[in-house]
Amino acid sequence: MKKIIVIGGGYGGLRAVERLAGIDGLHITLVDRHPYHYLQTEAYGYIAGRFDLHDVAIDLKNWCFGFKNGVEFIHDEVTLVDFENRTVHLSDKKLSYDYVIMAIGAETNFFSFIKGLREYSHGVKKLQRAFDFRSSFEKLLYTKVEHPLDEAKGELNIAVGGAGLSGVEIAAEMADVIKKHTKSIGESTRDIRIHLIDAAATILPGMSDYIVTRTQERLEELGIIIRTNAFIESVDKTTIRFKDGQSLEYFFMIFTGGIKVPSFALSKEVEKNGLNQFLVDAFMRIPGETNVFAVGDCVEIRDAKGNILPPTAQTAERSAEYVANAIKEELQHRELKPFHASIDGVFVALGGEYAVGEMFNIIKVKGYSAYLLKKLITYTYYLGLKLRLNTGFKKRTKPFED
Ligand SMILES: Cc1cc2nc3c(=O)[nH]c(=O)nc-3n(C[C@H](O)[C@H](O)[C@H](O)COP(=O)(O)OP(=O)(O)OC[C@H]3O[C@@H](n4cnc5c(N)ncnc54)[C@H](O)[C@@H]3O)c2cc1C
Incomplete structure (x- = not known):
């Protein structure tokens, strides 16, 4: 049984878990310092009172229970990843791993040069x-x-x-x-x-x-x-x-x-950019560490032309899908292909039932039709989470009902 630890239950972390959960012979542990997945992309609606708390927070324990073979969830802060001993340190214990995926996201960069x-x-x-x-x-x-x-x-x-x-x-x-x-x-x-x-x-x-x-x-x-x-x-x-x-x-x-990656202790010095994002190899691995991957906002990700991509949920998910697949390939002793990052499209919610959007640099939409398309994307994501959450909740609470 290979042990995989996913650090961070954000967009990247959850996508990695989803893609790995179906593979036989894996024990997956998701660790997050919060008990919930926060849908940051819906924050605008939550702030303005359009959405409620249950629209932007998903209980990670129930979600993890929703997988057929079960995924372990630990609500704790990761304090260190020790590459040499292949362990992830939590507040009061250590977990050993065969693979680790760092999906720790980023936080607001309150620039220190702006007083107050x-x-x-x-x-x-x-x-x-x-x-x-x-x-x-x-x-x-x-x-x-x-x-x-x-x-x-x-x-x-x-x-x-x-x-x-x-x-x-x-x-x-x-x-x-x-x-x-x-x-x-x-x-x-x-x-x-x-x-x-x-x-x-x-x-x-x-x-x-x-x-x-x-x-x-x-x-x-x-x-x-x-x-x-x-x-x-x-x-x-x-x-x-x-x-x-x-x-x-x-x-x-x-x-x-702006964003920056929160400080995160590793057992050896690794290369980072000015926003504290990890600089990874072509396979989304920490250079020199073949079993340590990083995905999402915590990594500097470039497209084929070398442009740095903005930190988005979309890129976090794509990079996580790639990494889950790379681990699968490795387990089958196949050669890895490099990650090719790109942006399929962008939609901007602009209040009420109005949005503007662009897909594949060709399709341009605005107004209600763009709003419907954006809604469809976010609703599909939300529905996927909810279905798993319902399954997990039923599985967890059943013994109490009997
Ligand atoms: C208001 C707003 C609107 C946005 N709109 C869009 C949009 O329309 N489209 C789009 O694609 N993107 C959008 N984004 C960006 C998107 O939300 C981020 O790019 C995305 O959340 C990145 O996913 P991630 O998995 O890398 O990190 P996150 O989703 O930030 O998740 C990181 C997780 O790691 C956990 N963590 C961190 N450190 C530790 C630790 N030491 N131990 C344990 N757990 C830890 C955190 O608790 C968190 O759950 C928006 C962002 C905001 C704020």
Whole structure:
């Protein structure tokens, strides 16, 4: 029986487990420091109150029970991967392995050169942070509903720092909620202004002209104030200060301006880039360690032209599928083929039933049809998780019902 340990129950980790679980002769253990899988890609809807907690959190124990041969889940933090002794260290025990897959993801990079950023802004890479932000947004709406005539408060600014995919989606969803529900929650909610801030010259840097232009149009239609070429210098409890001397008083701030991989102890020094991402060989392995793979956001992944791909769930899943297959090939003593990363398409949710998208660089869609396509992708993913969750839950709770 070969032992495989998957570290991290995110998009990459779960996909690796799914692909490996059907192979005979494997004992699979999934370890995560949280008891749930957090659907970060749906965070925008959770924050704006469109989705609930059960839409973005999936219990990993129940999910793991859903596999026919069973997958072990351990809720714990991995403190060290010891390559020499082939062990993964948890808080109070060690697990031995034949193969390990590191799928530890990334966290928000609260740039240390922006004074006060970490202290005063929220990230959304962790469920706890998304929950805090959702509560702040709800509180703001409640204040406006309860005290509509409180002229003293006037305009209230929500600042979203970082106009990449996550920042854009969150800003659009909040603006849509405010716009759509003005009739029921009162016109004073119109005083809430959403500012989307980025140091780059454009929103969604690196994306195609089509996606950028259509997104910009939609954000403007929703009343979002876009501030590009805006370098944040410092943040304090009430005010964001920009390098050009301007400032913005804010009610609360979210920061989605970048990622970095959390520090993670390994028994030997390995090569990493400036974001702390692992630099792997052509087979997604830590160089020199033939049985240690890394997938998803924690790895620098390049396409065939050598361009670094943005960290997405899509790439995390593709890399995990590759690694699961590579392990299978190795177990059958077949030669490995290198991983070829590419992006099939991108969809940006832009509030309510509106999205823009592009597939295979040819198909371009916007509006309701793009929303339906994006929904189909996310729903298929969610449904897969739910079916396994239901099976696992039934298996786990059956003895108690008898
Ligand atoms: C708001 C938002 C919107 C997004 N929208 C999209 C989108 O539309 N499309 C898209 O493709 N991507 C999107 N993304 C990006 C996508 O969510 C990430 O690229 C994806 O989550 C990466 O998957 P992963 O498996 O590498 O890491 P993660 O999903 O982050 O999972 C990492 C896991 O590792 C665990 N872990 C970390 N360290 C340890 C440790 N030491 N011990 C135990 N466990 C550990 C964590 O608890 C976590 O569960 C979005 C992200 C955000 C924040």
